[in-house]
Amino acid sequence: MISALFFLQFNSLRNRLRARLRRLKRPKYLIGAIIGGLYFIFYFSFLITGPRPGVSGNSDGSPISAGWGETIGAILLFAVVLLNWVLPNERAALAFTEAEIAFLFPAPITRRGLIHYKLVRSQIGILFSVIFLTLIWGRWRTGGHIWISALGWWVILSTLSLHTLASSFARTILFDRGITNWKRRGIILGGVVAILGVVFMLGRNHLPPWPSNPDADPREYLNWLDAALTTGVIPYLLLPFRLVVAPYFAADAASFIWALGPALAIMALHYILVIRADVAFEEASITYSQKLATRLATMRERRSGVPSAPKKGRRAPFNLAPTGLPSLAFLWKNLILAGANFSPRFFLRVFLLLFIGGALVMQHGLGDSPWPLFVTMLCVMFFMMSLFIGPSLLRVDFRADLNVADQLMLYPLPGWQIVLGEILAPVAILTAVQWLLILAVAMFFTLPEVAVHTTGDTTVTQLSAQNHAIPLELRVGFALAAAILAPAIDLIMLIIPNAVALLLPSWVRFDKNAPRGFENFGQMIILAIGQLLVMAVALAPAGLVFWVIELLASLALDPALATLLAALAAATMLVVEAATAIYILGHAFERFDVSAETTN
Amino acid sequence: MIEIAGLTKLYGEFVAVNNLSFSVRGGEVLGLVGPNGAGKTTTLRCLAGIIPPSRGSIVINGCDLLQNPVGAKAQLAFFTDEPRLFDYLTVWQHLVFVARIYQVADYIPRGEGLLAELELSDKRDALPAELSRGMKQKLVIACGLLHSPKAMYFDEPLTGLDPLGIRKMKESITRRAREGGAVILSSHLLHLVEEICTHLLILKGGQMVAYGSLEEITRRFSVEPGANLEDVFFRATSDEAAPVPPPPSDSPPPPPILPT
Numbered sequence: 001m002i003s004a005l006f007f008l009q010f011n012s013l014r015n016r017l018r019a020r021l022r023r024l025k026r027p028k029y030l031i032g033a034i035i036g037g038l039y040f041i042f043y044f045s046f047l048i049t050g051p052r053p054g055v056s057g058n059s060d061g062s063p064i065s066a067g068w069g070e071t072i073g074a075i076l077l078f079a080v081v082l083l084n085w086v087l088p089n090e091r092a093a094l095a096f097t098e099a100e101i102a103f104l105f106p107a108p109i110t111r112r113g114l115i116h117y118k119l120v121r122s123q124i125g126i127l128f129s130v131i132f133l134t135l136i137w138g139r140w141r142t143g144g145h146i147w148i149s150a151l152g153w154w155v156i157l158s159t160l161s162l163h164t165l166a167s168s169f170a171r172t173i174l175f176d177r178g179i180t181n182w183k184r185r186g187i188i189l190g191g192v193v194a195i196l197g198v199v200f201m202l203g204r205n206h207l208p209p210w211p212s213n214p215d216a217d218p219r220e221y222l223n224w225l226d227a228a229l230t231t232g233v234i235p236y237l238l239l240p241f242r243l244v245v246a247p248y249f250a251a252d253a254a255s256f257i258w259a260l261g262p263a264l265a266i267m268a269l270h271y272i273l274v275i276r277a278d279v280a281f282e283e284a285s286i287t288y289s290q291k292l293a294t295r296l297a298t299m300r301e302r303r304s305g306v307p308s309a310p311k312k313g314r315r316a317p318f319n320l321a322p323t324g325l326p327s328l329a330f331l332w333k334n335l336i337l338a339g340a341n342f343s344p345r346f347f348l349r350v351f352l353l354l355f356i357g358g359a360l361v362m363q364h365g366l367g368d369s370p371w372p373l374f375v376t377m378l379c380v381m382f383f384m385m386s387l388f389i390g391p392s393l394l395r396v397d398f399r400a401d402l403n404v405a406d407q408l409m410l411y412p413l414p415g416w417q418i419v420l421g422e423i424l425a426p427v428a429i430l431t432a433v434q435w436l437l438i439l440a441v442a443m444f445f446t447l448p449e450v451a452v453h454t455t456g457d458t459t460v461t462q463l464s465a466q467n468h469a470i471p472l473e474l475r476v477g478f479a480l481a482a483a484i485l486a487p488a489i490d491l492i493m494l495i496i497p498n499a500v501a502l503l504l505p506s507w508v509r510f511d512k513n514a515p516r517g518f519e520n521f522g523q524m525i526i527l528a529i530g531q532l533l534v535m536a537v538a539l540a541p542a543g544l545v546f547w548v549i550e551l552l553a554s555l556a557l558d559p560a561l562a563t564l565l566a567a568l569a570a571a572t573m574l575v576v577e578a579a580t581a582i583y584i585l586g587h588a589f590e591r592f593d594v595s596a597e598t599t600n
Numbered sequence: 601m602i603e604i605a606g607l608t609k610l611y612g613e614f615v616a617v618n619n620l621s622f623s624v625r626g627g628e629v630l631g632l633v634g635p636n637g638a639g640k641t642t643t644l645r646c647l648a649g650i651i652p653p654s655r656g657s658i659v660i661n662g663c664d665l666l667q668n669p670v671g672a673k674a675q676l677a678f679f680t681d682e683p684r685l686f687d688y689l690t691v692w693q694h695l696v697f698v699a700r701i702y703q704v705a706d707y708i709p710r711g712e713g714l715l716a717e718l719e720l721s722d723k724r725d726a727l728p729a730e731l732s733r734g735m736k737q738k739l740v741i742a743c744g745l746l747h748s749p750k751a752m753y754f755d756e757p758l759t760g761l762d763p764l765g766i767r768k769m770k771e772s773i774t775r776r777a778r779e780g781g782a783v784i785l786s787s788h789l790l791h792l793v794e795e796i797c798t799h800l801l802i803l804k805g806g807q808m809v810a811y812g813s814l815e816e817i818t819r820r821f822s823v824e825p826g827a828n829l830e831d832v833f834f835r836a837t838s839d840e841a842a843p844v845p846p847p848p849s850d851s852p853p854p855p856p857i858l859p860t
Contacts, residue, residue: 310688404684410650411701
């Protein structure tokens with residue numbers, strides 16, 4: 001039976017690896033894998049050859065005792081174990097995939113067989129964690145051996161894994177005997193507090209004095225803690241945990257082998273307890289696996305940036321007439337997807353709030369209060385973020401509809417109408433947010449007065465907002481210029497990720513069949529760099545137009561008008577670019593082969 | 601109504617559909633059958649304009665799907681085996697959205713009529729997640745029929761329906777054909793095909809192995825009188841059966857047989 005389970009594990013791994021290797025025949029995955037692989041090679045090369053880590057056990061010249069790292073490790077392990085007993089509130093449940101449950105649970109396999117399978121499977125995750133932690137922690141770089149670090153981590157993680165399983169079995173047994181979660185937590189925490197109290201009472205006379213000087217060297221406090229943890233009965237209480245972490249902290253091969261025996265004995269004890277426990281975990285495991293699958297799906301959904309499906313129907317943002325530009329149907333649909341947070345009613349409320357607040361500030365002023373300046377800075381920051389990060393986060397566009405691309409292909413619309421329609425909702429939402437921010441800046445912005453006070457040798461610079469408001473016509477001019485430019489820039493910024501979704505759909509997928517690993521990571525790096533380049537190329541001509549017109553117009557017009565004129569010209573340039581891009585992408589959409597593009 | 605000539609779909613070197621030529625006139629229901637992997641769904645997806653064919657022409661009610669996709673798509677509806685809905689739009693919002701896409705000015709009376717016919721009126725404000733599979737299927741049908749398509753493709757239309765839903769679906773398909781629509785129905789359920797189809801196209805490995813009226817095909821592949829479609833299907837798709845050469849382009853399509 002066990003051999004069948006090993007067969008399943010081995011073949012699952014092998015087939016997954018084969019599928020990935022086979023995928024590398026396609027250039028888009030091969031390039032991604034090369035870039036991703038190079039990134040990891042450079043990253044781990046830096047870890048291996050880079051500066052030494054701060055935590056370095058006993059070899060960093062610290063005057064603290066040689067067992068310091070071991071003691072801290074034991075305390076951390078104790079904390080994790082304690083949390084394992086206190087936090088969980090459910091019956092024992094082993095995490096199986098839904099396929100494993102379907103095949104293994106009805107099969108003639110004993111509970112012990114299932115536990116063995118689970119233990120073997122957990123070893124794969126543990127081995128990856130061991131490699132990662134060994135490289136990240138880098139203790140071996142401070143004089144130890146890499147194999148000692150790796151085996152040390154393996155002992156710690158494997159014992160912890162077994163202990164987690166054993167504690168979940170114990171929890172189930174306690175449940176069956178009528179001991180509720182809170183009763184169990186009370187007993188455990190009460191017991192720990194009582195033991196610590198007794199330990200403190202017994203050991204307080206043996207403790208060195210607490211450093212009395214408040215400016216004492218931090219090492220004096222560490223020395224005190226070291227003494228507290230290594231005298232009296234505490235070392236004996238920490239002994240089991242210390243034994244588990246001891247192999248990791250072994251300085252050489254001989255001390256490692258010496259430390260390994262007791263650690264393996266503790267691990268074996270856990271193994272025996274787990275194997276001999278006759279605890280029914282099947283039902284809870286099924287529930288747990290379903291929860292796990294739901295959680296994974298939610299995580300993928302969140303990662304994709306597409307809002308989750310609502311629990312009940314949402315109000316439409318506006319009445320959609322049956323005739324007119326069909327693209328507006330996509331705007332309407334995607335605004336419903338975006339949800340209540342971005343409804344016109346919400347924006348109207350914020351607008352009114354801002355307008356009334358701003359009018360009051362403009363009329364009465366806030367004296368030398370720093371608030372207007374603070375609000376302005378905050379709004380400018382959010383404005384910039386909305387321009388450059390907003391399009392990546394707000395995915396209520398083609399990226400949300402990739403999974404229904406075949407449905408979109410059915411619609412009797414030219415491609416450009418679908419592309420335009422898909423992009424409209426995020427453009428509308430971002431523009432509304434940006435216009436509110438522009439309004440806030442226009443109403444609250446004041447030029448700070450800089451006051452310098454000198455007291456003896458100290459010079460203090462203070463900012464004040466009083467009486468330095470910018471003239472209204474300048475504010476209105478600049479605000480209108482920003483308001484004209486914002487939607488045009490949004491349009492360009494949203495076309496870029498949507499073009500990626502259309503031209504390289506498998507690179508932006510987040511469903512369960514989406515590629516993972518090196519190739520996906522490399523693809524993400526390439527996409528990020530590519531999007532930056534395209535953005536620079538797309539925005540540069542408009543920037544040039546803006547600069548030239550501003551320069552020429554300012555010779556004849558006042559600054560506000562000159563800026564407004566330059567913004568109009570730059571926005572026109574951006575809209576022309578966007579229209580061309582939408583037209584080209586529309587053609588690409590009409591030739592989009594769903595079957596070829598969305599398969600790995 | 602639906603005229604297909606030399607339809608071929610290649611995936612790299614793999615031939616999914618090879619040189620299919622057939623036609624479906626108004627009032628006809630063409631059953632598209634074949635073993636798994638025969639190319640039925642690929643054929644339907646090509647006919648619906650979801651995937652581009654590698655070769656061949658598809659004409660829907662006089663509009664070439666490749667030359668004038670917008671005009672051709674405006675006259676067809678494709679009902680997939682798995683209902684594809686927007687999980688954030690309610691039943692009625694789906695109809696509003698589709699009405700704008702297809703420019704259906706009188707969508708309100710049409711939509712209400714369809715919801716009543718499909719017994720979805722009381723689910724008007726429900727989201728797809730609140731609907732059973734059968735109800736989702738009905739909503740897809742309501743959306744597809746809102747613009748009164750001339751050509752309709754059904755891919756495994758009975759999947760997930762209860763007995764009452766199956767009966768209503770069969771009635772709905774035959775009614776659309778009686779009203780002059782051209783219907784292509786792909787299914788593994790041979791009794792369904794036998795019951796409501798007037799014509800049959802049997803595919804195997806992307807090749808057409810039989811095409812004609814139900815009676816013609818039954819006659820051609822029957823070895824004894826009274827053979828049913830299942831016997832015909834197994835004979836037609838057995839390894840001995842030779843593929844049918846495509847009919848010459850000037851040959852008249854088989855006459856329509858309206859269901860009685």
